[in-house]
Amino acid sequence: MNTSPFSGSLSGHGGAQAVTVARHHGADTMFTLSGGHVFPLYDGAVRTEPAMRLVDVRHEQTAVFAAEGIGKLTRRAGWAVLTAGPGVTNGVSGVATAYFNGSPLVVVGGRAPDGRWGQGLLQELDQPPVLAPVTKRAWTVHGAAGIGAAVDEAFTLANEAHRGPVFLDVPMDHLYDQAEVELAGAGEAADRTPDPDAVAAIARLLGEASRPLFVFGSDVWLDGAEEAALRVAEHLGVPVITNGQGRGVLPAGHPLLVSRARGPAFAQTDLVVVVGTPLDFRIRHGLFGGQDGAPLARVVHVTDSPGQLATHLTLAGSASGDLTAVLTAIGDAAKPRAEVAEWRSTLAAAASAAVAADAEALTSTSDPIHPARIYGELNRVLDDDAVVIGDGGDFVSYAGKYIEPRHPGNWLDPGPFGCLGTGMGYSAAARLARPSAQVVTLLGDGAAGFSLMDVDTLVRHRLPVVMVCGNNGIWGLEKAPMRLVYGYDVAADLTPGTRYDEVVRALGGGGELVTDPAEIGPALRRAFDSGVPYLVNIVTDPENVYPRATMGV
Structure with missing residues (x-):
């Protein structure tokens, strides 16, 4: 997959330019529901060599969910194209879902023509303000010469940590217009090297804990850190609970996987290192421990970017950046503790008991x-x-x-x-x-x-x-x-x-x-x-x- 911005010449109508740039970023399928405002995008898909796959659906929400699903499964932005007005608004719930999931997604919307804007055109709606609260960016491209660069920016932004949906719409007249453009492909990737002091602090906390716990979430998968996560858990012998697309980082049956002992694990732990998922309602908002009057557990939050770190509670430690680098550095700095063995055995026994108790229902x-x-x-x-x-x-x-x-x-x-x-x-x-x-x-x-x-x-x-x-x-x-x-x-x-x-x-x-x-x-x-x-x-x-x-x- 190309992760760098597009560099080179673009020519033809705006729809064709958009398709060329989307292909550069790994998009091989356009999910859509037919609408006249976006016909040039279909023409661009059909006329490229090889032709881009078009999957047309019965409701725009399905187009967006399908494109988000591509992002979840391939770890590169999927692409949905929605016609103007209700086509775009029908897709809002799908965009919001991608926003909360941190899924890479690009949605291009049709838009009533600029040339007669304000005259009560069919489906005339200023759409970016509707999408702005649930996207990384939402904007309108005015002019055919800017379409390629805008699509390039959209895919680049959607694929950058923290991943998420990006929306842009293009007035119908500009999608039909012809242009010749040269894009320079400028820009450097953000530095995602973790702070070594933050990593060292997390390693110290792990070295002090008797009942530590890892929680691995979706961003472990989306950031490509699943192997590093498995290595650090096995190296330290720390039990693991998974959620979202983090499920499977430790495969079913792994001795450290204690998701079936979630209740006692969260209640009795003294340190939880949460990696790649928000401290939200799914994991008690980060309030762990506290059983039988014991103090609440210390919480470490590790995220793919600084803006994802929890702010609603006091963290014992935190780190952000490339999750493979963060987890590898923690594994290099921390040493296994013999005291954790009893904790592992307690949770493994609780997980086994829960599985055994399921037999009758199953x-x-x-x-x-x-x-x-x-x-x-x-x-x-x-x-x-x-x-x-x-x-x-x-x-x-x-x-x-x-x-x-x-x-x-x-x-x-x-x-x-x-x-x-x-x-x-x-x-x-x-x-x-x-x-x-x-x-x-x-x-x-x-x-x-x-x-x-x-x-x-x-x-x-x-x-x-x-x-x-x-x-x-x-x-x-x-x-x-x-x-x-x-x-x-x-x-x-x-x-x-x-x-x-x-x-x-x-x-x-x-x-x-x-x-x-x-x-x-x-x-x-x-x-x-x-x-x-x-x-x-x-x-x-x-x-x-x-x-x-x-x-x-």
Whole structure:
């Protein structure tokens, strides 16, 4: 992948110039929904040699989620092109999701022509102010001669740490205009060398801790530091919990992986080194330890750039920069401590006990089906390199508990923004980015309603994926909490047993309904063997909702 700015000559209309620069930055697919404001971008894609792949979708949110999925899976910015007005606003939730995930993404929007701006043109909207709060930068390019440089800047900025989405729009008249431009490719990459004093301080803290813990998050994967993270954990013998795309940095079954002992680990630790993820609600906002009156644990935050360091609590230590360099330096400076062995054994035993306690649910023969049984069957058929996508609330919470990837970067979920509807876009991205891997998308029945029409996109573009719908007929994350708060619930029910599988078949895919737990495994095998987008629609028990201690605040 090219990480340096584009250097060379550009000619032709604005759309063609944009495509040439996007290709330079590794974009080989344009995700879009047809709109006249952006026709020159399609012309540029078709006429380049070789032609750029165009994947057209049924809703702009899917185009953005697909492009974000490419960024997550390949660690280079994906590209979505949205037509003006509602095309852009339909994509805002996808852009916001990428912003909170730190996913590299470039979105180019069409825009009403400059030549008659202010005259009440079709879809005339000043779009950058709408996108500015959830992007690294959002702006308008005025003039064909500036389009290539703007696209170059957008991809460069999206791919730089801390990664994230960039938006630019181009008035329709300028996309059609011709220009000849020479770009110099100037600019030096930011210095991401970590502060050696900060690294030394972290090493000292690790040398003082009896119950240390590592937390590895998505930026460990996105910054290419997964090998360094595994090395430092193994060198120091420190237990590890993973989240987001950090899942798989320590593969399933690794003796230091104690995600299943998350509760006691977070409650009893005296030092937590959090790498590549915010100190947000997913990890107790950084408030660890404190069990039985003990003091709160000391917290170290390690991020890919200074602006990501937590400011809402006092850190015992921090470092930022290239995460491979930071983790390697910590490993070089810190020494293993014999005192940590007892802590490792305690957490390993707790993790093993949690796994053993799952056996009954994972093999449950209850009628209606227990959601955990689905994951017991799914784990039997997943390959080591399978890409698992979670798009849902309650049903996907079970997935986070019972599915442990064997490689980093193979788990995709909506992330801390919690936006449903990612599933079909992420599915398209995974099939394109990992053409030989299994791709399985886990859908709650609530999430299915956000994007299932885009199975049509998977069918038209011959992108086979397996979809598993946990169909409990309710909004599981809301129904039980509302009952707890008010003693009743409203607006939390869906139609029980809805035939989402028939929707998929009507769109050209395959699918079937499962109500018998003994039929889950055979249905999954048929789905993987089908070679088409295939939905296994499993009716589950609405009384078996995922147990949770908080509502995510």
